[in-house]
Amino acid sequence: MTTDFATEKASASAWFRSLRDQIVAAFEELEDSHISGPLSEEAAGRFEVTETRRASDDGSDAGGGLMSVMRGGRVFEKVGVNISTVYGQLGAQAQAAMMARKGLPGMAEDPRFWASGISLVAHMRNPHVPAVHMNTRMFWTPHAWWFGGGSDLNPCIEYDEDTAHFHATQKAHLDPHGVGHYPRLKDWADEYFYIPHRKRARGVGGIFMDDYCSGDWAADFALTQDIGRAFLPAFVPLVERRRTTPFDAADRDRQLIYRGLYAEYNLVYDRGTKFGLATGHDPDAVLMSLPPLAKWP
Template sequence: MAEEFATQKAKASAWFRALRDDIVAAFEALEDSHTADTPAGRFEVTETSRHSDDGSDAGGGLMSVMRGGRVFEKVGVNISTVYGQLGDGAQRAMAARGVPGMADDPRFWASGISLVAHMQNPHAPAVHMNTRMFWTPHAWWFGGGSDLNPCIEYAEDTAHFHATQKAHLDPHGLDHYPKLKAWADEYFYIPHRNRARGVGGIFMDDYCTGDWDADFTLTQDIGRAFLPAYVPLVETRRETPWTDADKDTQLIHRGLYAEYNLVYDRGTKFGLTTGHDANAVLMSLPPLAKWV
């Protein structure tokens, strides 16, 4: 069983790296194909690391961030594979989510990809995507999804984003898309603002049917859906003329995005409480935002 888990972990970690490479290449291609007087943006890649309380290695990853591009004002595509022992607070959180035995054996392993893009043009939508695998000696599961966050919504963009997600999920069962869409609507909701963060997408968490191969394939297809769901929207909206009022709308919407990520997002909380690189964890925050 240990050997089987090792193989599964290696497959998952390799997949997240391959997806990261595809997205980075696609986003740099968008920069190259956009006409502007400024240089095309490129990702700056930094290795990240995590250490246990005793100073021993506990994994790490790659933080890839592009700032000030032609199309992207700021975009980060991070991958990580971390491991070690969960602290008391994280153990309690796992127990609350129904994971038994954490006090007796608090080991964990987690790997995933996380992406957030903030755009130069207010008409081009911001977006978030992540997928991950989490393992303990007592349970394993997958999670993640993607959601669209336009500050100026176009109904046809929203329809395309959702239709592409649905097309990738339907081969796994026609119940998957409506279930994961409803999950995203619930998860990406900001109670103190009484509104959604954006126009939704798909999301799952603690997902484990007991069939690792089937669950991993579903997770891969969630990742595969991202580029065809998002890139055409950027290609359409990056040329749209915009005004100072449009930019103001964008900055206010970014404030909403920052509130959600700092107050409610599980990934942010997990990354900070388990000692991962704070810059990588907070990569999702926009470069500029505004509150009224």
């Protein structure tokens, strides 16, 4: 049985908030610095920040977070950077899913949980700039604790050098924790971000882990932090490289069709979407990942 982990919970929640602040500032700077090329004459985008609350059955405090969304910028068509820290008791459906996945004897007798994390999805204006997803999280119950998350690149127009940079940056951040981490988390991402009914990957991969617990909380938290730290240096240079590339209506059509694929994955398979809706979190925050526009052929 785990301890209450009060100090560890506070440290994790504070880290996710710090990472959120870094990313929001970096993305607004990308908007400000886009002064030439397609869409540069438009107004720079800014995040709108909304407090979210988790609904509990008995009306007690169940936590919440911040939903930060930018729409219609020069560079970002829609990007959300959400953080949350939620707690309470898992309902029957969530308990069953948790026990099926992890065992956790005693969950039915003591279904308390605590979860904190950051979740990001960016859909871009220029089809040559790849969409991207990132999340990291910590989960605690009286019976076990674990970390999860990663980031993956989702271009509708692929560039080999962009994929290579994204992966190399992630590898460089993971290797100090052990050279076996990157290949294992890369394979995990390839398996997780696969769309069975389309028989294809969602994008060009990245890194991913779930239910991760080595037994050493400090080491696992440090790994999770470096997964988060890898995100901006992995992604921002790709935005800077591609945002001035001219595009036409055919490129835009290709982008919208790809977004349909992205939406299918998130609604049908994504574990975070299912958990957020099952545990009563704000549905607008949970479904923030969906693109503003999409189409199907």
